[in-house]
Every structure is written in structure tokens, then in C-alpha cells.
Amino acid sequence: MSHYPYPDETGRYGAFGGRYVPETLMSALLQLEQDYLRLSRDEAFQAELKYYLEQYAGRPTPLYYAERLTKHLGGPKIYLKREDLNHTGAHKINNAIGQALLALRTGKRRVIAETGAGQHGVATATVAARFGLECTVFMGEEDMRRQALNVFRMRMLGAEVVAATSGTRTLKDATNEAIRHWVAHVDDTHYIIGSVVGPHPYPMIVRDFQRVIGDEAKAQILAQEGRLPTSVVACVGGGSNAMGIFYPFIEDEEVELVGCEAAGHGLHTPYHAATIARGRPGVLHGAKTMLLQDEYGQVQPAHSISAGLDYPGIGPEHAHLAETGRARYVPVTDEEALEAFFLLSKLEGIIPALESAHAIAYVMREARRYRADDIIVVCLSGRGDKDVEQVAAREGETAHGSHS
Amino acid sequence: MDRIREAFAAGHKLLIPFVVAGDPDYARSLEIARAILDAGADMLEIGFPYSDPLADGPVIQAAAVRSLKQGTRLVDCLRLVQDIRARSSKPLVAFTYVNPLIQYGPERFFAELAAAGGDGVIVPDVPLEEAAEVAAAAEAHGIRFVPLVAPTSGEERIRAIVREARGFVYCVSSLGVTGERQDVSRQARALVDLVRRHTDLPACVGFGVSRPEHVREIAAFADGVIVGSAYVRRIGEAVDAGRDPVAAVRSFTEQLKQAALEAIRPR
Numbered sequence: 001m002s003h004y005p006y007p008d009e010t011g012r013y014g015a016f017g018g019r020y021v022p023e024t025l026m027s028a029l030l031q032l033e034q035d036y037l038r039l040s041r042d043e044a045f046q047a048e049l050k051y052y053l054e055q056y057a058g059r060p061t062p063l064y065y066a067e068r069l070t071k072h073l074g075g076p077k078i079y080l081k082r083e084d085l086n087h088t089g090a091h092k093i094n095n096a097i098g099q100a101l102l103a104l105r106t107g108k109r110r111v112i113a114e115t116g117a118g119q120h121g122v123a124t125a126t127v128a129a130r131f132g133l134e135c136t137v138f139m140g141e142e143d144m145r146r147q148a149l150n151v152f153r154m155r156m157l158g159a160e161v162v163a164a165t166s167g168t169r170t171l172k173d174a175t176n177e178a179i180r181h182w183v184a185h186v187d188d189t190h191y192i193i194g195s196v197v198g199p200h201p202y203p204m205i206v207r208d209f210q211r212v213i214g215d216e217a218k219a220q221i222l223a224q225e226g227r228l229p230t231s232v233v234a235c236v237g238g239g240s241n242a243m244g245i246f247y248p249f250i251e252d253e254e255v256e257l258v259g260c261e262a263a264g265h266g267l268h269t270p271y272h273a274a275t276i277a278r279g280r281p282g283v284l285h286g287a288k289t290m291l292l293q294d295e296y297g298q299v300q301p302a303h304s305i306s307a308g309l310d311y312p313g314i315g316p317e318h319a320h321l322a323e324t325g326r327a328r329y330v331p332v333t334d335e336e337a338l339e340a341f342f343l344l345s346k347l348e349g350i351i352p353a354l355e356s357a358h359a360i361a362y363v364m365r366e367a368r369r370y371r372a373d374d375i376i377v378v379c380l381s382g383r384g385d386k387d388v389e390q391v392a393a394r395e396g397e398t399a400h401g402s403h404s
Numbered sequence: 405m406d407r408i409r410e411a412f413a414a415g416h417k418l419l420i421p422f423v424v425a426g427d428p429d430y431a432r433s434l435e436i437a438r439a440i441l442d443a444g445a446d447m448l449e450i451g452f453p454y455s456d457p458l459a460d461g462p463v464i465q466a467a468a469v470r471s472l473k474q475g476t477r478l479v480d481c482l483r484l485v486q487d488i489r490a491r492s493s494k495p496l497v498a499f500t501y502v503n504p505l506i507q508y509g510p511e512r513f514f515a516e517l518a519a520a521g522g523d524g525v526i527v528p529d530v531p532l533e534e535a536a537e538v539a540a541a542a543e544a545h546g547i548r549f550v551p552l553v554a555p556t557s558g559e560e561r562i563r564a565i566v567r568e569a570r571g572f573v574y575c576v577s578s579l580g581v582t583g584e585r586q587d588v589s590r591q592a593r594a595l596v597d598l599v600r601r602h603t604d605l606p607a608c609v610g611f612g613v614s615r616p617e618h619v620r621e622i623a624a625f626a627d628g629v630i631v632g633s634a635y636v637r638r639i640g641e642a643v644d645a646g647r648d649p650v651a652a653v654r655s656f657t658e659q660l661k662q663a664a665l666e667a668i669r670p671r
């Protein structure tokens with residue numbers, strides 16, 4: 001494959017991406033792009049970023065050989081990229097540190113963020129505390145209920161949490177509210193978007209701050225196995241952990257890239273978040289991408305058991321990778337993810353985030369398709385502590401038969 | 405026939421209300437639109453309801469939800485334009501987010517908007533950089549592509565934006581989404597001045613304009629005044645209270661029109 005050139009200078013990944021935002025934001029986006037491109041070549045900035053990733057977030061994270069899971073499935077060797085071991089428990093901190101430093105370097109003292117599961121909100125509130133930034137997090141009312149512990153965490157860290165009460169009251173609407181707030185405060189506020197979504201340059205910035213996952217994983221697998229993996233697997237909400245681990249492998253064409261979308265109750269129902277499988281091209285949150293929508297272009301509600309995957313869009317670069325066939329996107333249901341959640345806990349003593357459990361579930365389902373000497377690297381994007389209560393409540397309901 | 409140009413050529417400051425198609429339902433939104441035009445509005449902006457209106461505050465969001473709950477589809481919005489056109493010769497401008505437009509197909513959208521008697525289009529999430537395809541399709545069907553400029557745009561962008569503008573230039577009064585504000589931002593006048601330096605097209609001001617005194621103040625320096633949330637709120641309140649929204653918008657229009665006429669003309 002020749003040099004991978006995306007995004008182009010208009011912020012596009014093939015047919016996807018761009019900047020579909022109110023004019024009020026355009027100057028800020030253009031300025032952000034310039035500032036970011038300058039800082040991405042600035043050695044002092046990069047050194048500072050590296051310092052905080054190592055000393056504050058705890059990088060590098062291990063690439064762990066999941067021996068018992070491998071034996072249990074009887075197929076390929078399975079390695080887990082342990083993003084769950086980061087400070088705050090997920091990959092989101094990589095991007096939050098990068099963007100907080102970006103805010104500081106561009107003279108912004110206020111940051112805002114949207115959050116679904118609350119992991120990005122917690123990561124943003126954390127770095128805001130560390131760097132003395134004022135912080136407001138927008139979160140869907142429904143998600144605040146599902147992820148009450150993270151709401152409490154953010155408030156402890158000094159952030160203001162604002163409930164998004166419009167629309168479906170989940171990540172999509174939290175993002176709408178964050179963008180609306182930014183339109184009104186663009187002169188003194190940096191918007192820390194939490195995934196590879198939104199208008200250009202955000203999908204590029206977030207990818208670049210998350211590529212550390214893939215850079216490390218590649219070096220680690222070469223050190224441990226002496227060769228590249230057969231497949232790299234990650235869950236996809238907006239797609240930041242997936243893009244982070246995929247990006248350094250894009251030009252290694254022999255490596256299969258697999259993104260796991262939330263299939264919720266199943267693709268035969270309306271309750272899923274399988275954007276690539278069931279969406280059509282459209283515009284959401286400032287980017288042209290694949291989108292769950294009706295025939296008139298009204299955005300359709302998504303569903304997933306995991307708040308972090310419950311999003312009707314996907315990062316534009318994933319839409320492009322799907323269209324070109326460089327990456328494959330597969331659906332994983334709520335049930336499959338739950339099964340993986342329990343299996344990984346029991347076999348490896350690692351409780352995964354429900355989001356990450358979607359990636360584990362794909363490996364469980366498809367292990368037989370691989371040979372014993374194949375290697376699969378799975379991005380374990382976060383830990384499951386935040387989900388334990390929700391899963392326990394659900395199991396309790398099932399056990400007491402209140403479903404019937 | 406260029407209804408937008410003729411409206412501005414009449415020489416007075418234009419009152420341009422905004423309402424959401426299908427709010428609170430199709431029949432009443434048609435009555436509301438007709439009443440507004442009969443009561444003296446010079447042009448009407450018709451909001452096509454969308455599930456994720458990024459540039460709108462809570463009042464217009466709620467109206468979009470009301471309308472979509474009634475089952476309003478894009479074809480119904482186009483039919484509304486046609487039904488309004490049947491009894492009015494004033495300019496009608498569609499306000500739509502880009503995603504519904506893309507799904508319908510820009511060609512088909514503008515062909516049908518033109519056939520329905522529409523004159524212009526405003527797409528709040530399509531800035532200059534993304535405008536080429538939509539603007540060309542609009543132009544091909546004689547629909548004026550009205551761009552927005554904001555206080556954050558800066559002179560260089562404004563120059564580039566107004567070069568591609570048709571019909572008039574929509575000046576966003578202040579930072580923020582649509583919604584009523586206490587006062588007219590000082591930025592509004594500076595923005596209009598900047599726009600005038602680079603185009604002869606009319607400059608209209610919207611976002612946050614809510615009261616007759618705002619209209620009077622803005623009409624003193626701009627060519628037209630766009631009033632949205634203040635209308636949409638009155639419609640919602642009347643419906644909630646079981647009152648007639650048509651009566652509410654009629655008297656409000658008369659007040660605003662009076663204010664627009666009172667404004668002095670600096671040009």
C-alpha cells in the first residue's frame with residue numbers, strides 16, 4: 001500500500017469527514033487545525049505529552065498474553081492491549097491529556113466535553129483538575145442514570161456535569177449540547193471531543209493522541225512474537241480506541257483490522273448501534289459519515305447495553321476504512337458482550353468494560369475461523385468497574401424472573 | 405422573477421419571521437404562516453424540522469420535536485411552501501439542516517422547492533468550505549443560497565463568503581445558538597458594517613432578536629430583521645394554554661412591523 005494520505009487538506013477521508021458546522025465555529029476550527037499542526041511538530045510539546053502519558057497515565061500499558069482465554073477457545077493466540085490499566089481506567093485519558101495540553105498551549109482556561117459511559121467525562125475532569133482548567137461535562141440524562149458512579153466521580157474531581165435532556169438523552173444528545181455550548185463560548189473554551197468524531201480537525205487530533213495504543217502494541221507484539229498479528233480487534237463507538245490501535249497497522253496490509261459494532265438486541269430489531277452494517281452516509285456532529293437514519297434523514301436512536309457504544313454515528317475515518325475494505329466491521333449483540341464480560345472475568349481475572357467486552361465477544365465467536373498459530377491483538381479499552389452495578393442489576397432481574 | 409430582490413427594492417426594512425413547518429401541526433402551521441404574512445411580514449423563513457438541530461436553542465428544538473411527533477416529513481414541508489405560495493407573493497426561504505437535504509438529494513430538493521414556489525435556502529451547518537455542491541444545485545433551480553456570517557468570521561472569511569452569497573447575507577447577531585436574548589449585541593452592527601464593505605447584497609440580522617425594540621434598533625442599520633424563537637415560543641405557549649396560536653402571531657407581527665417601519669434609514 002502506498003503512503004496513507006488521510007485526512008486530506010479539506011479534512012476528508014475519501015468521501016467522509018469535512019466540517020459541517022455553524023459558521024460561528026469555523027474560525028476556531030481553522031485556528032485549532034493550525035495550532036495543532038504546529039504543536040504536533042513541536043518537540044517540547046511532544047516531550048511534555050510523553051511525560052504525562054508515562055508519569056501520570058501510567059504508560060506504556062502491557063500487551064498481555066491471555067493464556068487461559070487462548071486455551072479455552074482452542075484457537076489463535078490472544079493478546080490483550082491493557083488500556084484498562086491506564087489512570088481513570090480506559091484509553092480516554094490518552095486523548096484527554098493531549099487535548100488538555102493543547103488547550104493550555106492555546107491559552108484556553110475552560111474545557112468542555114461530552115460523555116456517554118462517563119469514561120471520557122472522567123478523563124477530562126481528571127486532566128482539568130490536574131492542569132487547573134475549569135471543566136463542564138455534558139452527559140445524557142439516561143446515561144447519568146446508567147453510569148451514576150462516574151457522575152459522582154466527575155463532580156468529586158471538580159467538574160460541573162450538565163444533563164442533556166433533549167432527544168434520546170444519550171451520547172448523541174450530549175454531543176449536540178456540547179457543540180451548542182461551544183458555539184456560545186468559542187472565544188474562551190476548548191472543546192475536548194472524546195472520540196474520532198466531529199468536524200475536522202478533531203477526528204485527526206483524537207486519532208493522533210490515541211495512536212500511542214497501536215504504536216506500543218506493534219512494538220510489543222514484534223518483541224514478544226517476532227511478527228505482526230493476524231488480526232487487530234477493537235470495539236467501535238465513535239471509534240477512538242479502534243482508530244488508535246488500527247492506525248499504525250493500516251499500511252501493513254497483511255494485518256486484518258476488525259471493528260466491533262454494538263448490535264444491541266440484534267440487527268433484525270431496531271435496537272442496535274451498528275452504524276456500518278445498517279447506516280447510510282449522512283452528516284452528524286459536523287462530519288459526513290455513516291449514520292443510522294430514516295429515509296428523510298432524521299437521525300435514529302441507537303441502542304447498546306454499553307453507554308459508550310450507544311451512538312448512531314461513527315468516526316469518518318472508520319466509514320472510509322469500511323468503504324475501502326481496509327477494515328472490517330462486525331456486529332456483536334448485548335448478550336454476546338455480557339457473555340464475554342463474565343468469561344474474561346472468570347478466566348483471566350480481568351473485568352472488562354462492557355464496551356471492550358464487545359471485542360472479546362468477537363474473538364469468542366470467531367476463534368474457530370483462525371489457525372492455532374494466528375495471533376489476535378484485542379484492544380481492552382477499559383475496565384469494567386463502572387459496569388458492575390448495571391450488570392448485577394440485570395442479572396438480579398433475570399434471576400428473579402421479572403423479565404417474564 | 406426575483407421575489408427576494410423585489411422585496412428589498414421596495415425600500416423599507418424587512419421583517420422576516422421564522423416558524424417551524426408542522427408546528428404544532430400541518431394545518432395550523434399553514435394558518436400561522438398565512439397570518440404572519442397577512443399581518444405585514446415581508447418574507448418568511450420556514451424551518452424544516454430536524455432531529456438534531458445543532459444551531460438551535462431549546463425553543464426551536466422543542467418545536468422541531470412537536471412537529472416531528474406529528475409525523476412531519478420533508479415532503480410535507482415542501483407542500484407547506486406550496487400551500488403558502490398559493491396565497492402570497494412574498495419571498496419564502498427554507499431553513500434546513502444539511503442531512504435531510506442530502507438524503508433527499510440536492511437536485512431533487514431544489515427542483516421541488518422551486519416548483520413549490522420557494523425562493524431561497526439557508527443551511528446553518530454548511531459553511532463556505534462545504535457549500536459548493538449544495539449552492540450549485542440551488543443556483544441551478546433559481547433558489548438563492550443565503551449564507552451566514554458570524555461575529556467570529558473575521559474580514560477575510562466574510563469577503564469570501566459574501567462573494568458566493570445570493571439573495572441576502574444572514575448576519576448572526578452574537579455568539580450562540582438561536583434563542584431570545586435580553587439585548588441586541590454590539591457585535592451585530594459591526595458585523596453588518598463589515599459585510600457592507602464587501603457586498604451590495606442586503607444584510608439581515610438574526611439570532612436573539614425577540615422584541616419590538618430590538619427590531620427598531622437593528623432596522624436602523626440592517627436591511628432586514630429575522631425573528632425566530634420569539635415567534636416559536638409564542639406558538640408553543642398558546643398551544644399549551646389552549647389558546648389560538650394564530651391570534652398570538654398576528655398581533656406580534658403587527659407590533660414588530662410597526663417597529664421596523666419606525667426605524668430610520670441610514671442608507
Ligand SMILES: Cc1ncc(COP(=O)(O)O)c(C=O)c1O
Pocket residue numbers: 090091116117118119120194195196235236237238239240241242307308309353355356381382383
Ligand atoms: C472503555 C471504553 N471503550 C470504548 C468506548 C467507545 O469509544 P471509542 O469508540 O471512541 O473508543 C468507550 C466510551 O465511552 C469506553 O469508555
